[in-house]
Amino acid sequence: MNALVCVLPHACAGVCSHQEVARLVEHLQLLWEGYCTDGEGNSNGCEWLPVEQIGNMMCQELGYEDEPEFEDAMKGSFSDFLDKLPYVVKQEKNGRPYFQIKPELPRSQWRATKMTLKINSTADLWRTCYKSPHATVEIPELEFEFSADGKRHTDSIYNHIGSAVYNLGAHYVQQANSGLSDDHKDxxxxxxxxxxxxxxxxxxxTWVVHDPSGMSEFKPMDAHVEVEYLEPAAAAAAAAAELAAAGDAAAAEPAAAEPTAAAAAEPAAAGEAAAAEEQQEGQQQQPPEAAP
Known part of the structure; x- marks a missing residue:
């Protein structure tokens, strides 16, 4: 337990910041969905929201005393905060800044991706990592994994780890008097x-992001991030499927033509049979030639 007491204070600053960022991101998402979607995740036609007005709303609705306190929580202005979110796009319109939140990709457009970032110094820990609802993150040197939990997580790598340290520590305390074996607790x-x-x-x-959807990102997304695509792009796969379907259709055409030819031959054969019958009946009905 003494080791845990030493560890947790070191992570507390990170996890407190992580919890505040999570609260800000969650409220931002709620405002976006309230103004720009129909309640089921579909766009209602609103594509952009004004940065200044939404920032003021968040400051008031989240209970900050004033703008300086709000900016202290974000470690900068609201506009700077938006710049740190990889799935947020900003644009100026008539001299005023607006933003939008990129929607999740439909499954038909997913592209499985593996992104690797080498952590060489503490400066690398302050790079923002957006972990999509479908992604897992691996630290291979520790054989440790952050699982996919169906939620968006956007924070610095430092705060991602700080949160894991805090949560595992809290779990350890909760299980102190449980039936878990000492080996498991250790x-x-x-x-x-x-x-x-x-x-x-x-x-x-190493910080490795495995994402079947390909939506996870780093910010900045520069040459230090090694990106590996694990399957072809959806567009290429769709094009290949179309070609395969066209080939199948072409191969089926001769087979389809044969029954048509056979069907056309049936009336002709029937006509010939009818003509033969008429000729035979005519011969039977002719009067016998007169005897000389």
Whole structure:
């Protein structure tokens, strides 16, 4: 337990900031959905919201005393805060800044992606990582994974880890008097200590995002982020499917033509049979030739 007491204060600053960022992001999403969707996630025709007015609304609705307190929570202006969110797009219209939140891609447009960032110094920990609802994050050096939980998570890598340290530590405390084996508890504690140590970057380590949807992003998304596409783009897959379908249709055409030819032959055969019958009947009805 003493080790946990030493570890948690180091992570608390990060997790408190993480919780505040999560609250801001969640409220921003609610405002966007309230103004720009029909309640079921579909656009209602509103494509852009004014930065200044939405910032003022968030300041008031989230209970901040004034704008300086609001900006202190965001570590900058509301406009700067939006710039840190990879799925937010900003644009100036008539000299005023507006923003929009990019919608989730439909499954038909998903492109499985693996993104790798090497953490070489503490400065790398302040890069923003947007983890989509479908993504997992792996730290292979620790054999540790952040699972996919169906929610968007946007924060610095430092705060992602700080939150994991805090949550695992809280879980350890809750399970202190439970039936969990000492070995299991020790593994939890070892993971907490190792994650906390990685916040100081004693040696380079790796942050790997696995996303079947391809929607996760870093900000900045620069050459330090290694991106690997694990399957072809949806458009290429769709084009290949169309070509395959066209080939199947072409192959089926001769087979379809044969029954048509056979069907056309049936009336002709029937006509010939009818003509033969008429000729035979005519021969039977002719009067016998007169005897000389």
């Amino acid at each position: 593994k939890i504690m070892d993971t907490v200590i190792a994650l906390n140590a990685f916040l100081d970057v004693p040696v380079p380590w």
